[in-house]
Amino acid sequence: MLTPDGYALIGLTGIVAVLVATLTFAVLRFGAAARDSRQRTRAGSGDTAILSAALEEAVAKLKAQERATAARAEASERLSDQIIASLTAGLLVAGLNCGVRILNPAARRMLSVPDGAPLDDYRQLLGEPALSAVIDQCLTTRAPILRRVIHLPEGRGGASHLGVTVSPLSDGAGELLGAICLFTDLTAVKQLEEQLRLKESLAAVGELTAGIAHEFRNGLATIHGYGKLLALKEMPETYRPYVEGIRAETESLGQIVVNFLNFARPAQLTLSQVELREVCERAADDVRAEARALGGDVTVLGEFGQIEGDEVLLRQAFSNLLRNAVEACAGASRRPVVTVESVVDPVQRSFRITVNDNGPGIELTARDRVFQPFFTLKRDGTGLGLALVQKIIVFHNGRITIGSSPLGGASFQVILPSV
Ligand SMILES: Nc1ncnc2c1ncn2[C@@H]1O[C@H](COP(=O)(O)OP(=O)(O)OP(=O)(O)O)[C@@H](O)[C@H]1O
Ligand SMILES: [Mg+2]
Incomplete structure (x- = not known):
């Protein structure tokens, strides 16, 4: 049997045991919590490092991408510049x-x-x-x-x-x-079209008119012949000038018809290898005496070469150009300074031969008309000289244009293909 003190002691012991157990539990929980917290802290600092490494990587990638984009933009800009610069259009x-x-x-x-x-x-x-x-x-x-x-x-x-x-x-x-x-x-295309058009229209003019001109020439020759048969000495003095007039007029008309037939005749080129310098030198010789008589001269200069062409016709073409040049200077009372200058164009594979003079030049508005048959401003001109020049040049697959000469007068530029 326990005394009241004994019961009290047992009760007290129980209470102390409960307190100790509670305390131990609390200490154990605290230790565990502290461990957890330490582990969490360690884990936390690891995450930050990974995060910053990932960030650095992302930034580096972005920078590389930016550099690549800039390089691509630069390359594409360069390419478009090169395309624009290389365009033939x-x-x-x-x-x-x-x-x-x-x-x-x-x-x-x-x-x-x-x-x-x-x-x-x-x-x-x-x-x-x-x-x-x-x-x-x-x-x-x-x-x-x-x-x-x-x-x-x-x-x-x-x-x-x-x-x-x-x-x-x-x-x-x-x-x-x-x-x-x-x-x-479209310059080259237009020039070819123009050449073709000229060849066709020259051929058409030739066909249409050569027959009539031929008949005309025969008729004129007959009139001229009868005129010659009239014996001037046997007729009254007053009639003589009329007969002389008929003779002179039929002669000059006959010359015009011959020139026209020359011009209208279908172009038949006798082709051979032609030295252009020689052609121009001979053409210059044809008019040099006339130029010198007026106190001037005709000079041939520059770089020439060979072409396949008709030597006689080419000489005739350059002679006509040079004669016009000398006549233009003479008409303006100037000492003729006439040059024939050739330049080789290796790109276009052609010769550019320019005839320059110091005459009065040709008005812009008249530049197309001077090539038309019978256009003349000279009292005794037939107006067929330049028409024939153009025909000869076109049938050599060349071109002729008019500009202003650095010498102050007209400038005729002939372009002849070298092959
Ligand atoms: N170098 C030049 N300077 C100024 N005018 C020119 C020149 N060449 C030609 N002309 C003008 O062009 C016109 C036509 O020339 P083209 O040679 O066809 O005939 P033309 O000289 O008048 O006559 P033809 O040649 O039959 O004697 C000339 O009358 C002249 O007015
Ligand atoms: Mg002439």
Whole structure:
């Protein structure tokens, strides 16, 4: 049997045991919590390192991507510059403010734009109203203009005929930014067309008129013959001048018909290898005496070569040009300074032979007409000289153009293919 003290002791012991157990549990929990917390801290610092490494990697990748994008952009810009520079077609990109944003080398060459020309206004830059008008029209209508052929005036250098296509330039939202103008040089095509047209029309003139001229010449020869038979000495003095007039007129008309038949006759070239220098020297010899008699001279200079051609006809062509030059100087009472100068064009594989004089020159408006048969401003000219020159040159697959001579007068430029 336990005493009350004994019960109290047992109770007290129980309480102490409960307290110790609670305390031990608390200590154990605390230790575990502390361990957990230490482990968590260690784990936390590992995450940060991984995160920053990943960030660094991402930044490096981004920088590499940026470098690659910049290099690609630079390469593509370089490529588009190279494409624009290598285009054989001319390219002009105009902005809405009339400024020229792109003008490639081919366009500069075709339009004969010098380096350093101001690019702030395409109208001023192009100079030619017909050309700026197509760009204006495209900007106003916002519609493309396809393959318009534009003729540029002679004497400005560059192309003489351009095929022009203009398209509106818009941003992604359809907002108009300007116009893209593409030019193709049609000069060579037009020259070939012109050569063909001339050959055809010369052949047609020949066929149509040679027969009539032939009959005419026979009739004239008969009249001239009868005129000669009239014995001047046996007729009254008052009639003699009439008969002399008939003789002189029929003779000169006969000469005109012969010249015309010469011109109209179908061109038949007797081809051989021709030394151009010799041809020009001989042509110069034909008129030198006349030039010297007027106190001047005819000089042959430059670089010549051989072509396949008709020596007689070529000499006749250059003689006619040189005779005209001397006559033009004489008509203006100037001492003839006449030059024949040849330049070899290895690119076009041709010879450019220029006949320059110091005469009065030829008005711009008359430059096409002087090649027409019977166009003459001379009292005793037939007007067939240049028509024949043109025919001879065209049948040698060449061209002849007129410009102004640095000597002050006319300049006839003959281009003959070397092959
Ligand atoms: N070098 C020149 N300078 C100035 N005018 C020229 C020159 N060459 C030709 N012409 C002009 O062109 C016209 C036509 O020349 P073209 O040679 O065809 O005939 P022409 O000389 O008048 O006559 P033809 O040759 O039959 O004697 C000339 O009348 C002249 O007015
Ligand atoms: Mg003449």
